[in-house]
Amino acid sequence: MDWCRLKEDRESRLKQGDAYRIEKKLVAAKDTGRLLEAVIRPGDRVCLEGNNQKQADFLAEKLCRVNQEKVRDLHLVQSAVAMDSHIKLLEKGIAKKIDFSYSGPQAAKLAELVQKGKMELGSIHTYLELFGRYFMDLIPRVALVAAVEADREGNLYTGFNTEDTPVVVEATHFKQGIVIAQVNRVVDRLPRVDIPGDWIDYVVEAPRPFYVEPLFTRDPALITEAQILRAMMAIKGIYAEYGVQRLNHGIGFDTAAIELLLPTYGEQLGLKGKICSYFALNPHPTLIPAIESGWVTGIHCFGGELGMEEYIRNRPDIFFVGPDGTLRSNRAMSQTAGHYACDMFIGSTLQIDEEGNSSTATASRIAGFGGAPNMGCDARGRRHASEAWLKCGEEDGMRRETLGHMPRGRRLVVQMQDTFREKMVPGFVEELDAWNLQKTAHLPIPPVMIYGDDLTHIVTETGIAYLHKCTSLEERTAAIRAVAGYTPVGRKAEREKTKELRRRGIVKTPEDLGIDVSDANRSLLAAKSIRELVEWSKGLYHPPVRFKTW
Amino acid sequence: MALQTLTYTFPGKTGCTIKKEWSHTGVVGSGDLEILLEQKAQAGAVSVQVVTPVHGFEYIWEAVLKDFVEENQIGDLAVSINDNNATPFVVSLRLKQALREAGIPEIFLEREGEKT
Numbered sequence: 001m002d003w004c005r006l007k008e009d010r011e012s013r014l015k016q017g018d019a020y021r022i023e024k025k026l027v028a029a030k031d032t033g034r035l036l037e038a039v040i041r042p043g044d045r046v047c048l049e050g051n052n053q054k055q056a057d058f059l060a061e062k063l064c065r066v067n068q069e070k071v072r073d074l075h076l077v078q079s080a081v082a083m084d085s086h087i088k089l090l091e092k093g094i095a096k097k098i099d100f101s102y103s104g105p106q107a108a109k110l111a112e113l114v115q116k117g118k119m120e121l122g123s124i125h126t127y128l129e130l131f132g133r134y135f136m137d138l139i140p141r142v143a144l145v146a147a148v149e150a151d152r153e154g155n156l157y158t159g160f161n162t163e164d165t166p167v168v169v170e171a172t173h174f175k176q177g178i179v180i181a182q183v184n185r186v187v188d189r190l191p192r193v194d195i196p197g198d199w200i201d202y203v204v205e206a207p208r209p210f211y212v213e214p215l216f217t218r219d220p221a222l223i224t225e226a227q228i229l230r231a232m233m234a235i236k237g238i239y240a241e242y243g244v245q246r247l248n249h250g251i252g253f254d255t256a257a258i259e260l261l262l263p264t265y266g267e268q269l270g271l272k273g274k275i276c277s278y279f280a281l282n283p284h285p286t287l288i289p290a291i292e293s294g295w296v297t298g299i300h301c302f303g304g305e306l307g308m309e310e311y312i313r314n315r316p317d318i319f320f321v322g323p324d325g326t327l328r329s330n331r332a333m334s335q336t337a338g339h340y341a342c343d344m345f346i347g348s349t350l351q352i353d354e355e356g357n358s359s360t361a362t363a364s365r366i367a368g369f370g371g372a373p374n375m376g377c378d379a380r381g382r383r384h385a386s387e388a389w390l391k392c393g394e395e396d397g398m399r400r401e402t403l404g405h406m407p408r409g410r411r412l413v414v415q416m417q418d419t420f421r422e423k424m425v426p427g428f429v430e431e432l433d434a435w436n437l438q439k440t441a442h443l444p445i446p447p448v449m450i451y452g453d454d455l456t457h458i459v460t461e462t463g464i465a466y467l468h469k470c471t472s473l474e475e476r477t478a479a480i481r482a483v484a485g486y487t488p489v490g491r492k493a494e495r496e497k498t499k500e501l502r503r504r505g506i507v508k509t510p511e512d513l514g515i516d517v518s519d520a521n522r523s524l525l526a527a528k529s530i531r532e533l534v535e536w537s538k539g540l541y542h543p544p545v546r547f548k549t550w
Numbered sequence: 551m552a553l554q555t556l557t558y559t560f561p562g563k564t565g566c567t568i569k570k571e572w573s574h575t576g577v578v579g580s581g582d583l584e585i586l587l588e589q590k591a592q593a594g595a596v597s598v599q600v601v602t603p604v605h606g607f608e609y610i611w612e613a614v615l616k617d618f619v620e621e622n623q624i625g626d627l628a629v630s631i632n633d634n635n636a637t638p639f640v641v642s643l644r645l646k647q648a649l650r651e652a653g654i655p656e657i658f659l660e661r662e663g664e665k666t
Contacts, residue, residue, distance in 0.1 A: 224581075226639045420637040422581065424607055461639040486610045486638045518647055 006176035013039040013178055017202060025154035025203045026186060032062040032204050037070045039178050039201075040142050044074055046095070047140035047168050048086065051079040051127070051331065052102055052215050052370055053282075053303040054161040056146035058182045058206035060085040063144070068094060075099070077138045079127060079164055079331075081106045081368075082213070090119045099138055100368055101125050104215075107365035114366065114441045124366070124447050126373035128335040131164075134171035143172035143179045146210040149190055150183040154197035157190040159326045160304040160312075161212060165195060167332040173199040184209040191324035214306040214544050216282040218256035221529045221549075229510065229520035230416050230459050231257035234346065235266055237464045237513045238414060238457055239275040242388040246278040248338045248375045250347020254416035254459075256286040258346075263293040263526040280338040280375075283308040283319070283327070285543065289526035289536045291318055301327060302334040302371065307547075311540040331371075338375040343388040344412040345375040349449055351429045354477045354489055356452030356467055358415055363436040369449045376450040378411045385409055392456060397471040410468065413450060414457040419485030427460070428480070428489035452476070458483055461517075462490070463509040470506060482507045556600040556608055558615055562625025564594035569653025576644045578634045583641060585648040586630040594625035602633035614638050618645045624655055 002008075016038035020031040027035050036059075040046065048063065049056040063071075064085050074095040081087070081103040089095040090113050099122035103110050113119045125133070134140065145165050147156040158165045172179050180202045181195075235258060238244065249255035262276060276290065277297040283305045290296055299319055304327055312318075313325045320328050338345070349358040360367050382389070389409030393399065396410055417427045434446035456468040458480060465479040482498040484490030501507040510517050527533045530547045567589045576584040590597065596619045600611055615629075629645075636644070 224640075225643060226637070229639075418637070419639065422637075423635065424604060424610075424637070486613050491613070517643060518650065520643075 010176040010178065013041075014201065017178070021202070024152040025150070025197065025200060026152055027202050027204050029058075029204055029207055032059065033065055035180065035202060035204070036063055037066050039180070040066075040071045040074070042072050044141040045077050045138060046074045047134070047143040047172065048076060048078050049143065049145040049164055049168055050082055050086070051164050051303065052082070052104060053212055053305075054146055054163055055083055055211040056144050056182050057083055057085065057211040058208070059144040059146075059180065059204070060089070063094065064088045064092065066094065068092070075122075077130070077134070077140055079130065080104070081110055083211070087113070096120060097122055099123055099125065099130065099133070101127050101130050102368040102370040103366060107367040110366045111364050111437070111441060121366070121441060121443070124368050126369060127331055127371045128339065128374045131167045131171075131332050134167065139175045139177065140168065140172045141177050143168050143177060145169060145179060145181050147181050147183045147195070149185045149187050150181060150200070150203040151187060151190055151197070154181070154200035154203055155190055155193045156181055156183070156195035156197075156200060157192060158194040159191070160309055160329065162194055162329045163303040164331045166330060169195050169199050180204065182206040182210060191326065192322040194328070212304070212306055214547075216251055216284050216305050217307070217543065217547055218253055218284070218286050219530050219547060220256070220260055220286060220525055220527050220533065223253050223257050223260070223522065223525060225520050225522070226418060226461050227253050227257040228261070228522065228524055229461055229515070229517060230254055231261050232265055232515055232520060232524075233464055233510060233513055234258060234414065234416060234459050235261060235271070236269065236515060237508055238412065238459070240269060240271055242343070242391050242412060244275050244344045244388045244412065245386070246342045247276065247344040247346065248280045248342050249284070250372065252348040252416075254348050255346055256284065257525070259284060259286040259290055260525045260527055262290040262295050264524050266295070267293070280334050280342055283312055285530070285533050285541055286527070288533050288541060291315065292536050300334050300337050301329040302331045303329045306544045307542045310542060311537050314540050335371055335374050338371065339379050340382055342375060342411070343386055344414060345372075346412075346414040346416065347372060347376065348416050350427070351432050352415060352417055352427060352458065352480070353429055353432050353452070354480055355473065356455045356458070356476060356480055357432060357448050357450070358455070359432050359434040359447060359449045361437045361447045362433040363440060366437065366441055366447070369447070372449050376413050377454040378413070382409070382411075388412060392468060395466070395469050397469045397475075410456065412456050413454050414459060415450065415455060416459045419460050419462065419487050419490060426487040426489070428484040428487040430489060460485060463507050464513070466506050466508070469504070475501075475506070479506050553601055553603055554605060556602065556611055558598045558600075558612055560596045560598070560616055560619045562594045562596040562619050562627065563623050564625055566594075566624050566655040567626040568624075568649065568655070573648065573652035575648035575651050578632050581635055581637070581640065583631055583633040583636045583644055585644055587648055587652045588628040588630075589626065590628040591626050596625060596627045596629065598629040598631065600631045600633060604633070604635060610638055614641050618642065622649060622654070624649070
């Protein structure tokens with residue numbers, strides 16, 4: 001019996017790959033394709049690092065151009081399908097299967113490939129779930145990662161955008177896999193070591209810096225009155241009501257509006273210090289005014305955000321930084337904090353059905369959900385108490401029937417939803433498009449971002465539904481209809497039932513919350529443009545060019 | 551897409567019209583609308599004309615306008631709307647703002663008074 005086959009396999013691959021070393025771990029960029037052909041075998045599980053932020057784009061492009069006699073039928077296991085090169089790998093047959101979390105810009109192409117039978121779709125995961133499988137049944141044989149700098153020994157400086165690198169490298173290296181890093185620069189001495197050199201097999205200095213998407217930059221100029229109203233309602237009816245201190249915000253404009261209302265509306269309500277002290281959050285530029293006004297104690301980041309480097313360097317009490325002064329982000333750790341240490345997740349979605357299930361999937365797009373499902377759920381393993389968690393648990397209208405008398409808290413999971421988006425697309429539907437996608441993409445289950453039984457609150461312009469207070473599924477449907485406005489779902493609401501739900505505090509309209517709808521206007525925003533964010537940051541925030549309008 | 555004109559008439563309260571003779575609110579920017587409110591003695595009725603590029607949502611206009619008339623207990627009013635893809639929320643908000651600018655009927659103020 002041979003117990004060391006993985007090790008032997010690794011050694012045979014290294015033997016071929018080592019032919020391209022020029023110095024210690026370094027391989028010349030021009031030899032990258034040959035290196036990949038030397039160390040990757042047909043059918044390998046390969047992790048191409050990339051998420052909704054940074055991308056190992058140079059290695060991905062080189063992988064697209066390998067000799068398919070040598071490299072084919074790969075099984076990609078990676079956070080994101082984000083680049084054109086990822087799609088090309090599947091189109092050409094270099095890869096034939098994929099397990100992933102998020103596909104944002106490539107969602108439509110991915111759906112097309114699945115429908116044409118050009119690829120096999122493994123599963124859609126939330127980030128932490130996929131990372132878990134990296135150590136179980138989806139261990140990468142080869143990982144292609146991205147870093148800012150490397151030295152000749154292979155030590156990596158991932159700096160501001162550390163993101164997924166530690167978890168990818170750990171899973172691959174310690175199961176005898178091969179790790180190749182593309183770096184922006186090879187240097188003699190790193191500012192700090194994020195990944196130890198003996199976990200890295202090869203380093204390639206890429207001809208250009210890795211691609212980073214500024215996914216979390218929201219221009220305050222685009223925030224609407226409806227978003228401001230919902231933000232006011234959420235602050236008063238949820239943040240203040242539960243004393244939410246530890247939370248994660250979604251990526252959309254609704255939560256950007258909340259961030260910009262803290263120093264104004266939040267201050268008026270006397271909430272400073274009582275809510276929003278700790279975040280598991282990317283460094284959202286729209287959080288700058290709240291940080292500068294002394295609202296925030298600490299933020300741990302999943303990843304970086306272009307333009308926020310210098311600001312963070314100058315606010316080390318708020319962020320996690322290395323001895324070099326640069327942010328240390330870490331997606332796996334931040335997702336762990338998001339799951340276990342946050343009392344609330346609040347975000348938005350495309351569709352919510354009458355039972356409270358929500359999804360961003362549509363029939364022609366396989367988008368994946370990134371980290372949302374991991375935070376948009378109750379952490380069933382949680383054992384520590386907090387005010388918000390306990391209150392939400394006490395209010396649970398169905399808890400007695402399942403748990404009896406034992407006190408147990410519950411995470412607040414909140415969706416902020418436009419009843420209608422642009423072009424009159426309804427935010428509430430009788431059946432999620434996810435069911436349709438399940439059929440067309442041959443998925444075992446409809447891809448749901450947040451399940452109805454995890455969702456505790458919905459905020460629309462019409463009102464807040466406190467869904468967890470409901471005593472039956474039927475009642476929950478009535479509460480959802482009551483806040484669904486003029487959508488087909490909302491038009492099924494019965495006036496008397498809605499009145500009863502309002503009496504019991506299960507539905508609260510802006511009026512019930514003491515909010516005058518016509519007060520919702522843009523003058524409440526602490527910053528009304530990117531330029532004002534720069535001013536708040538005292539010139540430390542440097543927005544990407546595409547956001548500069550002056 | 552071609553503009554279409556929708557017209558509605560709702561029963562309202564006789565004499566509960568706006569204070570100003572007429573009042574104009576809003577701009578026809580993208581996702582927004584302009585509203586003209588005019589006093590019009592018509593046995594309490596509220597007549598509405600909507601010009602919109604959006605087709606197929608007549609029933610939503612009707613529901614939004616009906617709620618507006620009922621909630622504010624208005625009457626003897628002519629409403630003209632030029633819409634540019636506003637959502638129902640924006641329509642409701644602008645109607646509320648328009649009414650406020652036009653001077654709301656006494657009865658509405660009394661109801662506000664009751665609540666405080």
